[in-house]
Amino acid sequence: MDILILLILVPVLTVLAISISRTKEQIRMSAAVGMGIQLVQATYLVFAYLAERKNGNVDDMLFVRSWEWFKSFNIQFSIGVDGISVSLIALTAIVIFTGVLTSWKVDNLSKEFFISLIVLTTGVFGFFISLDLFSMFLFFELAVIPMYLLIGIWGSGPKEYAAMKLTLMLMGASAVLLLGILGLYVNSAAAPGGLMTFNIIDISRLNIPMEVQRIFFPLLFVGFGVLGALFPFHTWSPDGHSSAPTAVSMLHAGVLMKMGGYGCLRVAMYLMPGAANEMGWIFIVLTSISVVYGAFGAIVQKDLKYINAYSSVSHCGLVLFAILMSDKISANGAVLQMISHGLMTALFFALIGMIYERTHTRDIRFMGGLMKVIPFLGVAYMIAGLASLGLPGLSGFVAEMNVFVGAFQHSDTFHRIATIVVCSSIVITAVYILRVVATLLLGPIKNNDFNLIKDAVWFERATVIILIFAIAGIGMAPLWLSDFISRSLDPIILKLSMIK
Amino acid sequence: MDFGQLLYMRHEIILSAIALIVLILEISISNKNIEKIIPVLTVLFFINTIAGFFPVETGSLFGGMYKTTGITILMKNILNIGVLIVLIQSAGWLKSNFTGSSNIGGYFFIVISSLIGMDFMISSGNFLMFYIGIELATIPLAALVASEKLKERSAEAGVKLILSAALSSGILLYGISLLYGTNGSLYFDNIASSFQNNSLQMLAFIFIFTGIAFKISIVPFHLWTADVYEGAPVNITSFLSVISKGSAAFILLILLFTVFKGIEGTWNSVLYFVSVLTMTIGNLFAIRQKNIKRFLAFSSIAQAGFIPLGIIGGSAIGFSSVVYFLLIYLFSNLGAFGVVAAISNATGRENIDEYNGLYSTNKGLSLVMMLSLFSLAGIPPVAGFFSKFFLFTSAAKQGYYLLVFIALINATISLYYYLLVVKAMFINKNEMPIGPVKNDAYTKLGLIICAIGIIAIGFAGIIFDYINSLTFGIK
Numbered sequence: 001m002d003i004l005i006l007l008i009l010v011p012v013l014t015v016l017a018i019s020i021s022r023t024k025e026q027i028r029m030s031a032a033v034g035m036g037i038q039l040v041q042a043t044y045l046v047f048a049y050l051a052e053r054k055n056g057n058v059d060d061m062l063f064v065r066s067w068e069w070f071k072s073f074n075i076q077f078s079i080g081v082d083g084i085s086v087s088l089i090a091l092t093a094i095v096i097f098t099g100v101l102t103s104w105k106v107d108n109l110s111k112e113f114f115i116s117l118i119v120l121t122t123g124v125f126g127f128f129i130s131l132d133l134f135s136m137f138l139f140f141e142l143a144v145i146p147m148y149l150l151i152g153i154w155g156s157g158p159k160e161y162a163a164m165k166l167t168l169m170l171m172g173a174s175a176v177l178l179l180g181i182l183g184l185y186v187n188s189a190a191a192p193g194g195l196m197t198f199n200i201i202d203i204s205r206l207n208i209p210m211e212v213q214r215i216f217f218p219l220l221f222v223g224f225g226v227l228g229a230l231f232p233f234h235t236w237s238p239d240g241h242s243s244a245p246t247a248v249s250m251l252h253a254g255v256l257m258k259m260g261g262y263g264c265l266r267v268a269m270y271l272m273p274g275a276a277n278e279m280g281w282i283f284i285v286l287t288s289i290s291v292v293y294g295a296f297g298a299i300v301q302k303d304l305k306y307i308n309a310y311s312s313v314s315h316c317g318l319v320l321f322a323i324l325m326s327d328k329i330s331a332n333g334a335v336l337q338m339i340s341h342g343l344m345t346a347l348f349f350a351l352i353g354m355i356y357e358r359t360h361t362r363d364i365r366f367m368g369g370l371m372k373v374i375p376f377l378g379v380a381y382m383i384a385g386l387a388s389l390g391l392p393g394l395s396g397f398v399a400e401m402n403v404f405v406g407a408f409q410h411s412d413t414f415h416r417i418a419t420i421v422v423c424s425s426i427v428i429t430a431v432y433i434l435r436v437v438a439t440l441l442l443g444p445i446k447n448n449d450f451n452l453i454k455d456a457v458w459f460e461r462a463t464v465i466i467l468i469f470a471i472a473g474i475g476m477a478p479l480w481l482s483d484f485i486s487r488s489l490d491p492i493i494l495k496l497s498m499i500k
Numbered sequence: 501m502d503f504g505q506l507l508y509m510r511h512e513i514i515l516s517a518i519a520l521i522v523l524i525l526e527i528s529i530s531n532k533n534i535e536k537i538i539p540v541l542t543v544l545f546f547i548n549t550i551a552g553f554f555p556v557e558t559g560s561l562f563g564g565m566y567k568t569t570g571i572t573i574l575m576k577n578i579l580n581i582g583v584l585i586v587l588i589q590s591a592g593w594l595k596s597n598f599t600g601s602s603n604i605g606g607y608f609f610i611v612i613s614s615l616i617g618m619d620f621m622i623s624s625g626n627f628l629m630f631y632i633g634i635e636l637a638t639i640p641l642a643a644l645v646a647s648e649k650l651k652e653r654s655a656e657a658g659v660k661l662i663l664s665a666a667l668s669s670g671i672l673l674y675g676i677s678l679l680y681g682t683n684g685s686l687y688f689d690n691i692a693s694s695f696q697n698n699s700l701q702m703l704a705f706i707f708i709f710t711g712i713a714f715k716i717s718i719v720p721f722h723l724w725t726a727d728v729y730e731g732a733p734v735n736i737t738s739f740l741s742v743i744s745k746g747s748a749a750f751i752l753l754i755l756l757f758t759v760f761k762g763i764e765g766t767w768n769s770v771l772y773f774v775s776v777l778t779m780t781i782g783n784l785f786a787i788r789q790k791n792i793k794r795f796l797a798f799s800s801i802a803q804a805g806f807i808p809l810g811i812i813g814g815s816a817i818g819f820s821s822v823v824y825f826l827l828i829y830l831f832s833n834l835g836a837f838g839v840v841a842a843i844s845n846a847t848g849r850e851n852i853d854e855y856n857g858l859y860s861t862n863k864g865l866s867l868v869m870m871l872s873l874f875s876l877a878g879i880p881p882v883a884g885f886f887s888k889f890f891l892f893t894s895a896a897k898q899g900y901y902l903l904v905f906i907a908l909i910n911a912t913i914s915l916y917y918y919l920l921v922v923k924a925m926f927i928n929k930n931e932m933p934i935g936p937v938k939n940d941a942y943t944k945l946g947l948i949i950c951a952i953g954i955i956a957i958g959f960a961g962i963i964f965d966y967i968n969s970l971t972f973g974i975k
Contacts, residue, residue, distance in 0.1 A: 070886075070961040072817060072968040073893060134889070138880045145879050148919060152927040160927060164919065171915055175908035178889075182896035182904065196897070 003045055004063050004079045004129045007089065010038050011122040018114050028104060031114040035097045035121075042093035049086045053487070060491050061131060061201065069134075074195040078131040083488035084265070084335050085128045087481065088258055091342045092128065094470055095254040096121045098463040099247035102350050105357075106154065106245070113154055116146040117247060124255050128262065133181045133198040137174070140227075140263070143256060144170045147240075147248065155243040166240035170227060177223025177263075183216035184208070184271060203271050204495065210274050217275030220268040221283055228260025228320050229313040230283070231290040237313055238297070242305035242362075246353025249305065253312045254346035258338045261319040265334065265492065269323060273496045280324045281414060287324060288418050290317025295428035299435075304352045304362040307436060308345065311388065314425055315341045321422055322403040325415070326496040328489055330406025333399050335485045340387070340395035340474055347384045347467040351377055354460050355440075358453040364436060369445035374455045378441045380464045385433040387471050390426055395474035400426065402482075507556050508568045511576045511619050514548045519612045526605030534604050538591050541608050542942075545587055549580040560625055564687055567625040570970035574823065575750045576619050582743045582830045583615050585949055589838045590735035591942035593845050597648065597733070607647070610640040611739065618747035622754065627676045627686040630751070634672070638665045638715070641744060645732040657731025664714060664724040672711025678704035688759045695762035705760055709770065712755070715748035719778040722801050726785075729797035734844050737793060738837030741800045746826045749807055753822055756811055764814050771808035772903060778805030779910040787917045792840050792852050795921070796833070799876060802914055803829055809891040809907055813898025820968040821894045825887040827967075828875065831953030832884055835872030838947045839865045846937040852921060857930030862937055866925045868947045873918040875954045878911050883958030890964070 014034025021027045052062050064080035081089070099117065106113050123143030130136035144167065151163035181198070188197050190206050197203065226233040237257075241249045269276045294314030301307045315337065322334035354377055355370065356362050371378035387394035390401075407419040445451060456464065474481055506513065521544065525537050552573070560567040587608070594604050617636025624630035642665065646658025676686070682700050683691050695701060710721060717725040729737045756767055782802030789795035810822035842865060843858075844850050859866040875884030888911060895904050939947075957963055 068961070070890075071965045072820065073890065073964075075961070137889075138885065141885070142880045145874070148922070149926060152923060160923065163927075164916070164923075167919065168912060168916055172909075172912045175905075175912050178892065178908060179896075179901065179905050182893055183901070185893065186896050186899075 002065055003041065003048060004081065006041055007125045007129060008122060010034060010041065011118050011125065015115050015118050018111060024110050027111050027114055031100045031118065035100045039093045039097045042090045045086055046090055074197055075134045076132055076199065077135055078199055079129045080131045081129055083485045087339055087485060088128050088262060089125060091339050092124050092255045094466065095250055095342060095346045098346060098350060098466055099250045101459045101463045102353060103247040104459045109153065116150050120146040120251065124259065127259050131200050133184065133200060137178060137181055140259065141174055150248045151240060151244045154245040157243045159243040162239040162243035166236040169236040173223050173226030176219050180216045180219035180223055183212065187212045208272060213272040213275035217268060217272040217279060221264055224260045224263030224268060225320060228257055228264060229290060229316045230320060231286050231293060234290060234313045238306050238309040241309035242303060246349060249349040250346040253349060254342040257312065257316045258342055261316065261323065261334065261338050264320060265323045270492045270495060276326065276496060284321065284324050284418050287317045287321040288421050291321060291422045291425045295425045298432045299428065302363050302365055304364060307432060308348045308352060312345050318403060325407045327406040327409055328493045330403050331489050331493060332482055332486050333402025333406055336402055336481065337399035340399045343467055343470045344384055344387045344396060350463050351381050351384060354456060359450060364439050366446060367440050368443045371441040372445060373450055373453055376455045380468060381441060382437055383468055385437050389430045389433045393475045395471045398475060398478035505561060508559055508561055510556060511552055512616055514551060515612055515616045518544050518548060519609055522605050522609045526603060535595055537604060538594060542587050545584055549584050552577045552580050564625045564689065565629050566623050568623055572622050574967065574970050575622050578827050578830065579615060579618055579743055579747055582746065582834065583611060585834050585946055586735065586739050588942050589841055589946035592940045593733065593735050593841065596845065610644050614640045621747065621751050625688050631673065631676060635669060637747060641740065644736045645728060648733050653731035654733065657728045660724050661728045668711045668714030671707050675704045675707025675711060692759050692761060697763060702766060705763060712748050712752045716745050716804050717801050718774050718804055719781045719801065725801055726794045726797040730791060730793045734793065734837060734841035738834055742830050742833050745804065746830060749826055753811060753819060757814065757819060768812050771812050775805050775808035775903065776906050779907060783910050783913045790851055792850050795852060796836060800833060803876065806891055806907060809895040809903065812895055812900055815894060815898060816971050817968065818894035820971045821890040823967050824964050825891055828883040828887040828957055831950050832872045832875035835868055835947065835950035835954060838950055839869040842937055842939055842943050843934060847934055849934055852924055854934060855924045856928040857933035858925040861933050861935055865937065868951050869925060870922050871951055871954050873921055877915045877918040882954050886958040
């Protein structure tokens with residue numbers, strides 16, 4: 001059977017298996033097994049993809065399949081992957097597998113929890129393999145809506161408010177996005193066959209008139225950008241992430257926000273390159289604000305989850321910033337940053353969840369000296385922090401390096417100033433990361449109860465180790481991943497540079 | 501006349517036969533055993549629904565008074581499916597409320613007569629036939645709405661319905677007479693071919709549109725809706741909100757695409773206006789409702805505001821999208837009302853607050869409710885997503901981007917209040933939630949049919965393509 005179809009089918013079957021499971025043990029085992037299979041499949045996909053490329057397959061998209069769906073609207077169910085989507089699929093598989101592991105102890109309505117979580121994942125996998133805007137949009141919304149229940153039922157703090165805010169903002173964004181998609185559809189009648197089409201490949205071969213692009217490019221970019229925490233539409237992110245249960249924060253910051261970046265690159269930039277070059281500056285300004293504002297926001301926060309949520313705004317802003325540079329090196333950096341940030345933020349949220357379970361607080365003012373009692377988690381937190389501030393040898397460095405080098409190649413003043421401003425975020429990031437590490441882990445133990453807490457148990461250790469391996473792996477062998485991605489960026493960059 | 505041609509009218513003929521069987525059964529069975537006619541009639545109606553799908557030639561009868569085409573047959577079949585679900589869902593309510601002097605047979609007779617009226621209305625080729633059909637469809641409903649004799653609100657709702665129906669059909673008749681005055685004919689074909697753009701005919705169009713808009717409860721003709729929906733027994737409300745509204749929407753489609761095709765420019769702007777108004781007002785009022793029936797009433801008003809998106813521009817694919825939308829709306833709304841009916845009939849509770857914590861006691865009902873509400877809100881992967889998407893696409897294809905945008909914003913607003921109900925059921929805590937509701941087999945069957953419809957119809961691309969193949973000749 002087709003590997004890509006299996007990527008959607010396995011989560012669906014997992015959901016079915018969970019819904020007929022009876023005991024808690026069965027539920028979490030079926031979730032873990034299902035997502036384990038998914039991880040194996042994703043790994044297999046990576047190697048299958050490499051093998052295809054080695055055999056000299058030079059198509060933009062591999063494993064392309066297409067089925068007739070709604071003939072009257074010329075809608076097909078088309079799937080296919082390139083290097084970018086394969087690497088994001090691998091990221092998703094890692095994050096969801098570790099997410100299931102960290103949720104091992106979810107007791108309240110665990111069946112519903114795992115079903116919602118895996119329905120959400122189905123949406124993410126479907127989104128990354130879609131080559132058709134219709135199914136892409138379908139999976140996009142499918143990935144957002146379970147979030148409402150996940151945060152509303154299993155969240156903490158002002159969870160109902162956060163859940164509603166997040167859902168409405170993201171669904172509002174999807175409304176804008178849909179308008180953009182319909183604009184593309186209606187103006188695609190010049191595609192082969194003379195019918196309007198939702199197919200990304202077919203649309204990419206067209207030259208959409210500039211006046212159309214000017215209207216619909218901002219809609220598409222904002223529609224996806226909201227999910228990528230584009231300033232000033234990022235406000236759902238801190239509230240949502242901090243109220244969500246651990247696995248959901250991991251998945252949301254780690255993977256869902258990447259859907260925003262991927263969508264901006266694959267749909268907004270790729271299909272409307274003219275407007276992207278012409279109007280890109282508006283969004284460059286906005287994303288620069290995202291990057292710097294997010295970093296400053298993280299400095300003043302006291303809650304660990306809020307700190308990390310603002311840091312995500314900053315890092316995801318960097319992804320969008322890099323994409324807008326329409327330069328190959330920085331686009332490469334953008335994809336690397338998506339993967340690196342996905343892994344690193346998943347690790348952060350997992351660790352915060354584990355620490356919170358032990359200390360029952362996430363306020364850094366009441367914590368200190370945790371390194372003495374939970375050295376394993378403490379060291380892991382430090383590694384995540386170092387990756388976040390871009391220490392060489394870990395994934396964050398490679399990504400940011402690429403972004404800044406690429407961005408600085410624009411010789412005009414505007415791009416250079418923007419790059420320098422965005423670069424400053426590195427310093428600010430270092431400030432809040434080191435401050436948190438210092439107050440949280442080092443120094444005296446502030447609360448006597450902390451002496452009693454125990455270090456990580458097996459499933460927590462497994463989560464942390466898998467994520468750290470991935471982060472360090474990218475940091476050590478960045479070229480391998482870079483090669484993997486950069487070839488797939490060629491068509492997009494080519495299209496963008498042709499317009500210039 | 502060739503009697504074989506009477507097969508064109510098979511929907512109406514079979515239904516009339518069933519109506520007669522109801523009358524005969526009712527007088528021949530003693531009051532004690534009267535409940536036993538429920539399964540018999542439900543099965544008969546099921547057979548009727550199936551029979552409707554057998555392909556038969558289409559054509560016109562009585563000199564063009566009565567016409568069938570592929571699409572009218574499909575519309576009748578959709579209504580049949582809806583009534584079948586309503587009948588299945590109301591079995592439990594009939595058993596518990598219609599004892600002693602109240603008669604179950606009367607209920608079936610009225611529902612079926614109303615359906616016959618709708619069928620004639622959809623198939624009409626002449627305004628006289630159309631008027632008879634619409635009256636036959638509406639007047640019996642007042643009796644149904646007031647059928648809970650001892651409840652004040654039910655009687656009040658009945659009076660409200662009959663008064664507003666009378667007013668609307670007065671306006672409708674006035675429009676028809678103006679049209680007759682300017683054309684000298686009541687036949688759809690004659691009117692369509694001799695339409696001039698004079699102001700008297702415009703006025704006639706506006707009056708006729710208003711008369712039908714009352715039935716679909718399009719703003720600003722919606723004021724009766726919430727009160728009647730709230731006062732009527734839940735099962736009747738679901739009939740009103742789905743079957744009655746659906747049939748009126750069908751005839752509106754047919755009239756606009758055939759009789760009034762010549763003044764497309766006029767009705768485009770009228771539809772634009774009422775669409776924005778209906779969606780927005782329906783949504784804003786729905787947010788404030790505390791009673792679940794009133795809530796669903798306003799939600800159904802807001803849903804009606806999406807229908808013009810497909811009609812506007814007058815494209816064939818838009819026509820198909822509207823029919824498809826109504827088909828899916830039927831399953832979604834009947835699903836939601838089915839849950840409300842099950843709870844209301846068992847416990848008498850109808851406030852959204854009282855649904856707090858429903859999931860802890862009634863898992864199945866909560867899940868069906870959630871599916872239905874998501875489908876109404878247009879959330880994938882359930883069917884409502886597809887129908888809304890296609891309506892938006894059809895409108896965008898005609899270039900109405902701003903209207904699509906307003907509709908999308910409204911869809912997001914509607915998601916907010918649908919989520920409030922989901923929140924009540926799944927998230928809110930309640931010390932004293934509604935206890936486990938024991939549903940009889942009928943209620944369960946009705947809800948399962950709705951749930952399957954909501955999940956399956958969207959993915960099945962073949963259904964939309966089938967509808968579209970029938971509408972091909974419409975333009």
